[in-house]
Amino acid sequence: MKNFSIPNRSKQPRLKKIQAPELPEPTKGVLNNGLVYYVFKNKLQDVVKIDVLFRAGSVYQNKKLVASTTAKMLKEGTKSMTASKIAERLDHFGAYLETSSNNDRAVLTLFSLKKNVRFLLPLLAATIYEPVFGQQEFHIINTQQKQEFLVNSLKPKHITNRVFNELVFGPDNPYGRTANEADFDALRRDDLIEFHQDFFLNNKPVVIFSGHVDQTIEKQFIELFSSHWLTASDKAFPDPPRDQFATGIHWVDKPGSLQSAFKMGVLTINRFHADYPALLMLNTVLGGYFGSRLMSNIREDKGYTYGINSSLAAYEQACVLSISSEVGREVTSAALAEVQHEINKLRTTPIPEHELSLVRNYLSGNYLRNLEGPLTLADNFRPLIFSALGMNYYKNILNSFQQLTSEELKTTALKYLDPEKMVTVVTGEKLP
Amino acid sequence: MLKFDRFTLDNGLRFLVHRDKTTAMLAMNIVYDVGSRDEDPEKTGFAHLFEHLMFGGSVNIPKYDEPLQKAGGSNNAFTNNDITNYYLTLPSANAETAFWLESDRMTGLAFSEKSLEIQRQVVVEEFRQNYLNQPYGDIWMLLRSLAFKVHPYQWTTIGKMPAHIEQATMDDVKDFYTRFYHPGNAIVSIAGNLKLKEVQKLAEKWFAGIPPGVKHCRKITPEPIQTEHRFLKVEREVPASRLMIAFHMSPKFAADYFTFDLLSDLLGWGNSSRLYQALVIRKKLFSEINAFITGDHDPGLLIISGRLNPGISIDEANEAIWREIDLVRKAAPNKKDLIKIKNKSLANMAYENISLLNRAMNLAFAENLGDAAWVNHLPARYTSVTAEDISEVAREYLTKNNASTLYYCSSNKSVS
CATH class of the missing domain: 3.30.830.10 (Metalloenzyme, LuxS/M16 peptidase-like)
Structure with missing residues (x-):
């Protein structure tokens, strides 16, 4: 039997002051076209994450569902690669490309092992510059989204959230607008093409790198992202909410x-x-x-x-x-x-x-x-x-x-x- | 490579220590070797209810959460069919609080009637919220009881019915604690910037005085080999029908476990998988479909699960799945596909290990199954699977006689 004294269990061990987390600022870069990017370099793990953020959330849309569906469809086929090819390539490299949007922003996030980033950066660029919004793919995505919507419509929590947003912001405020079933049927491929033109091609994103980012990656990024957005303008926020709609x-x-x-x-x-x-x-x-x-x-x-x-x-x-x-x-x-x-x-x-x-x-x-x-x-x-x-x-x-x-x-x-x-x-x- | 050290106290409690000098946080994970498979068939949901009671105060500490939060920590727990797992993270400077808290609830609980009464209600509300008041909420209960006739995997962790939880008594609680919550039935893993020596000192100080218990002897009757196809059709008020097919497979980390995992990936992990490409993109029968393994310790299930598009006949959808199964049975996957699914598995393991807490958890889980060092062998286990292995496992296990099929049909006639 080893020696051990009986500890005093009735009192919590003395607490020490919790040190403040380190909060380094990122390094900032600006491309020739004015695009701003930030780098949080960290060599601990061989992974890289790249976020491309656009002011292209649902508050900017003139028709319901346009912003979210446009973001969702960016990786469903480009001029040079079909949707299946893109999926195949990402899976082959064990990488993830999420394209999503919320009220304010659309975000593309590439998550990959460091060694594979060079194969995937061109793909990331293509999903931004030249998505084709194919009719067939649009139909598949729109059907999926509609079904998801119908399932959610049965969830008490989801119903509550939707009605709550309408009542806080008002049904006409960009933050309060919620979709219904008919909006899925009214959505057209052309709506997405137009939104993409205005809010992706003519609207500069901000890019954030994190993880094991090296010079090769940065150099390739600069080559791929410098020749676009030469005439792009920043989008102003449409109509900020002022007063709460209901009580x-x-x-x-x-x-x-x-x-x-x-x-x-x-x-x-x-x-x-x-x-x-x-x-x-x-x-x-x-x-x-x-x-x-x-x-x-x-x-x-x-x-x-x-x-x-x-x-x-x-x-x-x-x-x-x-x-x-x-x-x-x-x-x-x-x-x-x-x-x-x-x-x-x-x-x-x-x-x-x-x-x-x-x-x-x-x-x-x-x-x-x-x-x-x-x-x-x-x-x-x-x-x-x-x-x-x-x-x-x-x-x-x-x-x-x-x-x-x-x-x-x-x-x-x-x-x-x-x-x-x-x-x-x-x-x-x-x-x- | 995940480096770690291991030591065992005289009372049988095992410790795993993974040092990461780059972090200011500490993760502690404790796995207790008890899950819902260890429950009495007439008292299901008990392991999970018990997990809730572990937060109701211990001998010297009336509230578990308060001192932890005071130390800047945060915690949670989960129960599954095999294990009950408790984990916390806190600033490493306050590491000792973690040892104090966890050792006290391994010493003894402050059983109170009120705590039991409240947690019974909380868990019944959890039952209602996640299983009864949700679309598709009962789908796993139906599938499990179809696929397992003897093994306790036939019920879900929440239990068969709220009544089982409502009937739990204080005697049940005390008995369960004595049987399962003792040093010999637990593994503690620690990840963070602590030296092995420091961990040993703290472990001795706080855990060594806990009396050893008697390791329970698990006597679960194995599920007999299924010899004919099982089928269940139900109708529910949901917007879209769902189809699930479950196949019995090997236990976790058995020789061909990794082959099953890769087989399920080939069939249905992600948008480039066979089922997705064939049945969502080309044939447009499903709006989504995937395949995965349940990862149970005892022989578990390989599952194919899909949601149908409006207006599609569920029989037709089912046949289409079986045609894809036939393809993988007949021919080994080509080299390109094999490389792809392996790359994906390897990359995901790397991503998973970014998190400090995940590293602590994975070490404890592997040790509980046999050896913590297995976490470092996993990549090689996946890499060594051949294309032939995959089609062989498919031929042997993806058969009608080994399948349980659930039609979860939408009663909404306008949909299908």
Whole structure:
């Protein structure tokens, strides 16, 4: 038997101050045509990730589904390669090319082993410059998307999200517009070709490299990306949302549903506002981590749900704070009342010091976690590319976390977390 | 090459240590060798319910999460048919908190009626949210009970029905803890910037005093060899019909396990795969289709799963899949295809190991199956598979008699 003393289990081992994560700025390059690219070099793993970001999200479209389908179809055939050839080539090199879009942006992400990047950069360029939007491929993708949409339309959480967005932004605001089944049938191949012309060919992207990027890769990139966008102009954001469209509670009736999915939230300040770090901290306390007040109360104390959380969805021109969960049908009203109660508590009672210090530490650890590994800096940099801010943005946020006081947070809660101003959507069976 | 060291405490608890000097984070993973296959058929869903109870406080620590979050950490856990796995990451400076927390819940739980009552409700809500109140939510329950008649893989981790969870008693909980949650039934792996010596010191300090338990002897009756085709057709209110075919295959890491994996890749991993090219692109029968293996420790399943396009007859779609199966049975894949699927597997292993936590997990999983060093042998195991191996496995296993077919039909007549 080895010697070991019996440890004191009743006390947590002494905690050390969590060191701030390293936040190096990327190196910046500018091509002859004005295209800006950033490099986060990291030689630890032999992988490379390349993000090409366009301001070509759904807010820019004049017809529903055009932006997302255009992005999706970029890799479904180019002038020199069929869709099948492209898929074959990517799989052969064990690489991934994701082409996707959200409200604000379209993003192409190439993820590959370092040694194979040179075979794939020309393909990446071709999917941007010369996609053909073949009629057959368009039909396949559009059918897939429609089916996906119909399946999602049966998911209580999904229905709730859709209606919630409409009610926060209004059905006519670019952020509030949602598609319906008929929009898939109305979509035409020509819509995509036109959108591609305007928002990919005549609209300069920003490129971010991360991982084991060497000179050969950079040189090849410069050759491939310098001769385009000579006359491109930057796209202005169409119509930033100003006021929240609706308040109050809205039911989507789903008779027989075992659970109710709800989302409650409010249009709020965007990520560059001076009060944003405080709001981020309040959001964490309320429902931003496993030990949050909502989780402790509604899941761990009452057992109403498998999970509940609050989050900040930061768009380019707006930000929404929301709380969402799926709860048992019978306890829906009770759960909603508890959420209101927790929000009000933040407005009336300062957060106790021990809870505040826990959240500070949790958030510091979380930033360290988010920045672990060779490719994570780029992910964190992505939201900042169209702003003048660099990675310093995160340093400032981390500093704010350390400095904000309970009183300041209470003031912030009074300013931004007002249940009266929130809109709530519930999908489920409304009990008498 | 993933470098690691291994040591075992006197109470039987095994440690794996992977040092990464470049990170400020520490990952700790603990796998307990118990899953839903170890459950009583009348008390299914229990291993997973128990996982929830592991967060309900231990002898000296009333709340697991609070001190971890205070240390800047974050954690989660999952249960599958074979194992229950707990993992956390935290700033390496606070490593000792991880040892304190995990050793305390290996010492003893603070069993409370309230905690059990609440977690029963939480898990029933999880059951409703993910399996009952979702389109296609019951598809895995149907397929598993069709493919397995004897082996406990016939039920899913969430359990057969909410009633089983509602009936769990405190005696069941205590008995389960004694049987499965002890040093001899667990493996701890640690990845981060800690020296082996430091880990040994912390391991001794916090875990060595935990009394050893009795390693349970798993007595699961193997699934008898299937001798005829099984078929089930159900109708549900979903927008599109789905078709699934499951074939029995070899246990995890058996000699031909890697051949099965590559066979499934050839058939249906990604847009260049055979099924996707033939049935989505050329014949337009499916809107999506893929093939994969379940990766179970005991003999599991190779599955082909597709969603039908509107207006397509499910019988016709089924026949088309079988024509593709016949092709792979008749002829070995060409060199180009073989290189492609191997490259893809090798690249994915490299991508997976970028994450510190994944490295800790993979070491612990491999050790639990036999030897942590296997993580470094995997590339060679894939590379050595030949084209002939693939068609041979296809000929032997991708047969009607070894297949369970599920028609999950849309009751929406306008669709098909």
